[in-house]
Amino acid sequence: MEPMKALSPQEYASECGARPLPALDGVRHHDVEVRGGGRGGARGRARDAVRLHVAEAGDGAGEPVVLLHGFPQHWYGWREMIPRLxxxxxLICPDQRGFGWSDAPATGYDTDSRVADVLALLDALGLDRVRLIGHDWGAWTGFHLCLRAPERVTHHLALNMVHPWPRHRRLAPQSWRFWYTALLEQPLLGRWLLRHRPGFTRCLMRKGVAAQEVWSPDVLEEFVSSGREPDRARAGEALHRAFALHDIARLALGRYRKLHLTTPTLILGGDRDFLLPPSVLAPPAEGRADDLRTEILTGCGHYAHEERPDAVARAARELFQTG
Incomplete structure (x- = not known):
């Protein structure tokens, strides 16, 4: 299906009957209907159509860059990167299923489905190859997109996320840092926390940055309020539960060991990241990737694109010019 015409935030909210979008100069909004699949996609399972909201910016003739947000953000999480790039x-900034202004179906929050959504989006937009920037869950999706369909991604900038071959002896001692995910993945409890205890989400986001002034009150409340919507609270729970049920088991059993990353990739981490400290971002064992590097930003927490946007934009340009 062809995307809808590009709209301003006010036009989009009015035409789609959605809650107002935050305004950002030069950003256009439209919807794309995807059927989780596309080339290299959904491994034989029929999938229902999902409407994805997409925020676009920049020169339509420029090289396409897809930006995949993490939890609990949506497209507006890239507001500092958009004017810089x-x-x-x-720039193509989709709201992943269940977040922002995209559909929030009951299922499809596992990594394979999220990758299939992105592939289907690329097909719908007529994009054969793109550059990729991902943060948190978006970066994890990005790694698996590169592994499944390497011909579709030229470069991958992964922010605040470990690669699929972590050194378990370094990751295991840090597992206590993921305490909050044990709450979010619990059926009914996770969605209840996100919907009825906004202080929980605020606490996570504040703990995620090295300097609190990164979050202005309106920006923080935008992401907290979005996550409180019933369908989106359920999606946040489903996202964490799917990772616990599928990805953690695959990591523990070494299911990714036979996979090889050919896409040039840079991981940017923060030396004050409460979730993934530098020690767990060590490069994988030899033979897992052709070109995978890690750099650590000083004075930076879990939101590199929010805390150090100039450094992230510079790293993106340098990475995209390689190869």
């Missing part, structure tokens, strides 16, 4: 690239 839109002069050079065509």
């Amino acid at each position: 839109s002069g050079t690239y065509r």
Whole structure:
């Protein structure tokens, strides 16, 4: 299906009957209907159509860059990156299923389905190859997109996320840092926390940055309020539960060991990341990837694109010019 015409935030909210979008200069909004699949996609399972909201910026003739947000953010999480990169690239910032202004179906929050959504989006937009920036869950999706369909991604900038081959002896001692995911993944409890205890989400986001002034009150409340919507609270719970049920088991059993990353990839971490400290971002064993590097930003927590946008934009340009 062809995407809808590009709309301003006010036009989009009015035409789609959605809650108002935060305004950002130069950003256009439209919807794309995807059927989780596309080339290299959904491994034989029929999937229902999902409507994805997409925010775009930059020169439509520029090289396309897809930006995949993490939890609990949506497209607006890239508001600092958009003005820094839109002069050079065509920026495509989808709300992943269940978040922002995209559909929030009851299922499809596992990694395979999220990858299939992105592949289907690329097909719908007529994009054969893209550059990729991902944060948190978006970066995890990005790794698996590169592994499943390497011909579709030229470069991957992964922010605040470990690669699929972590050194378990380094990761295991840090497992206590994931305490909150044990709450979010519990049926009914996870969605209840996100919907009825906004202080829980605020606490996670505040703990995620090295300096509290990164979050202005309106920005923080935008993400907290979005996550409180019933369908989106359920999606947040489902996302964490799917990872616990599928990805953790695959990591523990070494199911990713036979996979090889050919996409040039840079991981940017923060030396004050409460979730993934530098020690767990060590490069994988030899033979897992052709070109995978890790750099650590000083004075930075779990939201590199929010805390150090200039450094992230510079790293993106340098990475995208390689190869």
